[in-house]
Amino acid sequence: MKNKMRRRIFMISMIRLDERLIHGQVAVVWSRYLGVDRIVVANDEILNNETQIMALKMSVPAGIKAFFVSVDKAIALLNNPKSNDLKILVVIDNPKDALKIAEKVQNIPLINLGNYGRMNNPEGKEKRQLNKTIFVSEQDEQVLRQLIDTGVKVNIQPVPTDQDISLNEVL
Numbered sequence: 535m536k537n538k539m540r541r542r543i544f545m546i547s548m549i550r551l552d553e554r555l556i557h558g559q560v561a562v563v564w565s566r567y568l569g570v571d572r573i574v575v576a577n578d579e580i581l582n583n584e585t586q587i588m589a590l591k592m593s594v595p596a597g598i599k600a601f602f603v604s605v606d607k608a609i610a611l612l613n614n615p616k617s618n619d620l621k622i623l624v625v626i627d628n629p630k631d632a633l634k635i636a637e638k639v640q641n642i643p644l645i646n647l648g649n650y651g652r653m654n655n656p657e658g659k660e661k662r663q664l665n666k667t668i669f670v671s672e673q674d675e676q677v678l679r680q681l682i683d684t685g686v687k688v689n690i691q692p693v694p695t696d697q698d699i700s701l702n703e704v705l
Contacts, residue, residue, distance in 0.1 A: 545617050546641065549624040551632050552648040555580070556600065559648060559693055560625055561593040567694045570623040573600045576608030576635065577627055605631050612639045629670075629677040636684040645681065645688045647701060650674075664704045667692050678705060 547568040550560055555575055565573060573594060580586055580602055587602050594600040603611065608624060611617060612635070626632055632645055651661050651669030661669040668690055670678065678701060682688055688701040 545620055545622060546612060546639070546643065547621050547623050549626065549632060549635060549642060549645045550648055551626055551629065551645065551650055553627045553650050553653050555625050555627055556590040556593045558593070560623070561595055563693050564646075565595060565598055565623055568621065568623055570621045571598060572620050572622045573598055574608055574611065574622055574624045575600065575602045575626075576605045576624055576631060577602070578604050605634055609635055609638045629674050629681060633677050633681045633684070636681055636686050642686045645686055647688065647690045648692050664701075665690055665699065668704075675705060 547570050548564070550564060552560060554560075555577065556573060560573070575590065580590075581604060590602070591600055601611075605626070612622070612624070624635065626635070627650075629650070636642055636645065647668050649667045651671075651674065652667075659671040659673075661671050662675070663669050678688070682702050682705070690699045690701055690704065691697070
């Protein structure tokens with residue numbers, strides 16, 4: 535039983551919040567650094583965009599399988615014991631999805647904020663810059679504070695060689 539519990543801790547290698555989803559930093563740098571065999575893109579909107587899915591799949595390195603699923607399906611997948619033997623990098627594009635997953639999935643070792651807030655701002659909300667790659671609205675800040683309150687480690691680190699900054703330090 536102890537062995538199973540230990541393995542469960544490592545099934546999710548990291549959750550990455552990056553509004554670009556899969557790109558060089560995620561596909562090449564983080565996937566190799568973490569040694570993952572699966573990338574799960576958890577995003578409700580992308581499911582309706584086959585062109586975007588095809589483009590993102592082209593970024594995935596050989597030997598790694600990519601899955602594009604809804605946030606709810608990702609939660610089910612991550613909670614499924616069959617996933618215990620996999621090393622999974624979960625990619626999401628917004629703080630709300632990160633919070634939803636953190637509240638419903640156990641043993642998340644890290645939620646990593648990579649790039650957020652520069653691209654998606656249809657309402658033109660004023661945003662505060664937390665570092666060179668993270669820009670947040672007041673609503674984003676509230677959600678990120680709730681994310682910290684889940685007890686999961688949340689950091690800002692665009693690539694593994696960058697400084698690991700605790701989100702709590704910059705909010």
